[in-house]
Amino acid sequence: MIIQNIEVKRISVPLKKPFKTALRTVEALESVLVKITCDNGMVGWGEASATVVITGDSIQSIEAAILHTIRPQLIGKSVLAYEQIFQTLHQSMVNNSSAKAAVDIALYDLLAQRANMPLYQYLGGYRNELETDYTVSVNSPKEMGEDAAAFFKDGFNVLKIKVGKDDIKEDILRIQEIRKSVGNEVKIRLDANQGWNAKEAIVSIRKMEDMGLDIELIEQPVKAHDLDGLKQVTDAVDTPIMADESVFSPAQALAVLRNRAADLINIKLMKAGGIYKAQFINQLAEEHGIPCMVGSMIESRLSVSAAAQFAASKKNITRYDFDAPLLLLRDGIEGGVTYEGRKMYMPELPGLGIRSVSLWEEGE
Numbered sequence: 429m430i431i432q433n434i435e436v437k438r439i440s441v442p443l444k445k446p447f448k449t450a451l452r453t454v455e456a457l458e459s460v461l462v463k464i465t466c467d468n469g470m471v472g473w474g475e476a477s478a479t480v481v482i483t484g485d486s487i488q489s490i491e492a493a494i495l496h497t498i499r500p501q502l503i504g505k506s507v508l509a510y511e512q513i514f515q516t517l518h519q520s521m522v523n524n525s526s527a528k529a530a531v532d533i534a535l536y537d538l539l540a541q542r543a544n545m546p547l548y549q550y551l552g553g554y555r556n557e558l559e560t561d562y563t564v565s566v567n568s569p570k571e572m573g574e575d576a577a578a579f580f581k582d583g584f585n586v587l588k589i590k591v592g593k594d595d596i597k598e599d600i601l602r603i604q605e606i607r608k609s610v611g612n613e614v615k616i617r618l619d620a621n622q623g624w625n626a627k628e629a630i631v632s633i634r635k636m637e638d639m640g641l642d643i644e645l646i647e648q649p650v651k652a653h654d655l656d657g658l659k660q661v662t663d664a665v666d667t668p669i670m671a672d673e674s675v676f677s678p679a680q681a682l683a684v685l686r687n688r689a690a691d692l693i694n695i696k697l698m699k700a701g702g703i704y705k706a707q708f709i710n711q712l713a714e715e716h717g718i719p720c721m722v723g724s725m726i727e728s729r730l731s732v733s734a735a736a737q738f739a740a741s742k743k744n745i746t747r748y749d750f751d752a753p754l755l756l757l758r759d760g761i762e763g764g765v766t767y768e769g770r771k772m773y774m775p776e777l778p779g780l781g782i783r784s785v786s787l788w789e790e791g792e
Contacts, residue, residue, distance in 0.1 A: 429507040429542060430467040434499040434531070436491050437461045437791030439728070442757045447726060448565040450592035450623035451481045457726050457756055460490045461788055462530040466507060470541055473782050474534030475731035476526040477698055482673060482725070485526035485698075493527035502531070507538050514704040525676060525701040532702020533734040533780075541779035547734065548774045551703070551741035558740055558772045560750040561586035561617065564606065566593045573605035576614075583769035586615040588749060592623020592649075596632045603641050612642065619647040622673055626650055626657035633665040647694060648672040659689035670694050670721065677701075678708040685716040694721045695745075697735050706738060714744035723749030728756065728787065733764035733780045740774050748772070760787035 441457040448454075462474035476494075478487045498520050505513055513535060517528055540550035548556065562584035564575050576587055589606060591599040606616065624632065629649035636643055645668040650657040652673035662669040671690035675681045676699040684690050693713050700706040706722075713720050722739035724732050732753050739745045750772060753759065763783035766773050775781025 429470065429538065431464060431502050431505055431507060432467050433465045434494065434502060435463045435465075436494050437788055438487055438491070439760075439787045439791045441728065441760065441787070443726070443755050444757055445755070446565070447563070447755060448567065448593070449590045449619070450566065450621040454726050457728060458487055459727060459731075460487060460494070460530060461730065461785065461791060462494060462534050463788065464531070464534040464538060466538065470538055472534035472536075472538035472541070473730055473780060473785060474530035474532070474537070474734075475728060476530035477725040477727045477731065478526065479698065479725045483526050483698055485524060489524065490527045490530070493521060493524040494531060497521050498527065498531055507535060507542070510535065510539055518701060518705065526698045528701035529697045530731070532704055533697065533731055536703050536734065537779040537782070544778050546737065546775055546778060547780055548737035548740040551707075551738060553741055554743050555740050556774045558736060558748045558750070559586070559770045560748050560772055561588045562751045562754070562770070563588045563749070564590060566590040569598070569601045569605035572602050573609040576606040577609040580610045580614055585613065585770065586617065586644075589616055589618050590621065591618050592620030596624065596628055600632065600636060600639075603636060603643070604639075607641055615644045616642065617644045617647065619672070620649045622648055622651045624649045626654070626660045629661045630664045633661070633667050637666055643667050645670050645692060648674065655683060655687060655689050658684070659687050662688070662690055668692055672696075673699075675699070675709065678705060678712060681709045681712050685712060685718060690718075692719055692721060692747075694723055694749075696723050696725065697731065697738070698725050698727075703734065703738050710742055710744055719746045720744055721747035721749060724752045726755065727752050729753040729759055729761040729764050730780070730782065730785065730787075733761075733775070733782065736765045736772055737774055737780070760790065761785055
């Protein structure tokens with residue numbers, strides 16, 4: 429299984445509705461698809477989502493990293509010597525985690541195909557189905573309440589609420605409106621996307637606790653680099669705190685875990701550089717008694733199929749944030765993980781389970 433070629437194509441897919449967080453507003457999926465072809469004719473698929481405000485990776489930088497730095501170092505190498513391949517991939521350049529993730533996903537697709545196993549089984553096979561949450565974008569309290577009610581009506585019983593964009597009082601009004609709309613049957617988790625400082629976070633979370641708003645967890649309340657602030661918040665409130673943007677690498681995960689700066693860690697393949705490093709992060713967290721969530725950026729069902737199968741393969745991954753493909757106006761992927769409302773089912777075909785990618789034909 430010698431790598432003969434690594435190709436890339438840009439894709440753009442409009443969202444059904446703008447996706448708004450404290451960091452950005454997104455109107456379309458912008459990502460780079462990767463296709464690795466081996467000498468035996470096998471093909472592996474990958475994808476890198478451009479999320480400049482989080483990973484620093486743009487469409488242009490992802491393409492350039494893969495074509496001009498990663499590709500020359502991997503052409504001619506055997507996929508079966510995968511430890512060597514992944515070491516080469518991660519040592520090829522610093523950062524550029526999304527570009528590395530796309531290539532990593534395609535390599536794991538090939539490895540699992542070679543083993544004739546679905547990727548989730550190849551990685552451990554702990555479970556074969558998941559339930560995803562659904563994200564409510566930052567808008568007015570009224571609009572967020574209406575969106576939450578609509579998602580609940582569609583069968584989603586865990587909602588991830590984006591906050592942290594402006595005044596904290598407004599955030600509390602948003603949560604109150606959502607609770608009023610969906611009642612107490614729905615789990616609500618908040619994602620501040622680094623939108624607060626430590627003092628603001630502690631005051632607002634305590635207030636929400638006193639109001640009985642019943643928040644399951646709060647994700648990344650403070651700036652990514654502020655581990656002291658993250659620990660301050662975690663120590664001061666009863667609501668579990670999750671690190672997201674604070675953890676890209678296993679080394680960053682270890683810093684959070686050693687300091688008990690968070691109660692949970694959110695792993696994303698685009699931050700970790702793919703499955704190879706994501707597994708180390710999960711193993712470190714498990715050894716420290718810290719559960720993980722796996723989520724995604726705005727991505728197609730191609731890379732989400734990789735993230736979901738990684739999540740399904742591990743016992744310590746207990747929460748799932750994979751609604752991104754449901755936000756898109758069209759799919760363009762045949763095979764991979766499938767959705768029935770909030771339920772996600774792993775494919776039984778080998779590798780990612782991708783049969784065809786019409787998005788590739790449409791891409792630039």
